Amino acid sequence: LRASNLFSNHKINEAVKLYKKMLQTAGFAKTENIEEEKDRKEILIRVNTNLAICFNKKEDFNETMRHINNLESLGGIENKPEALYAKGLALMMLGDNLEAAEAFKKALKLQPADTKIIQAIE
Secondary structure, eight states: OHHHHHHHTTOHHHHHHHHHHHHHHHHHOOOSSHHHHHHHHHHHHHHHHHHHHHHHHTTOHHHHHHHHHHHHHHTOSTTOHHHHHHHHHHHHHTTOHHHHHHHHHHHHHHOTTOHHHHHHHO
16 A cells, blocks of 8 residues: 555655565465465566556656566456556557557457547557
8 A cells, every 4th residue: 555655646666666575575475375375466466567557657668568577477467457558558668569559459348438548549
């Protein structure tokens, strides 16, 4: 919550520091059962999504894609419109418009009324 509040207050660098700490902690956490592992994976998905969004705000699109790649390896992007939008934006800014359009289209299927996604596709 603290990292999310920092992001909301446009303190992106401070939010990134907290998210990275969370990512490191969750990455090294040992789980004792399937339920704990599922929870750990959800945390990794959420934190990588938030880091991708933060790095887009910082216009560090290569770093955004690093976290998107982490999400894809976790299987945590296909049902996350905010992650697909972050991927599309980063790819667009890196000059890969075809892949960006695919990511935006997938995001739009999940959130058909999202004007931000519609504008990106246009």
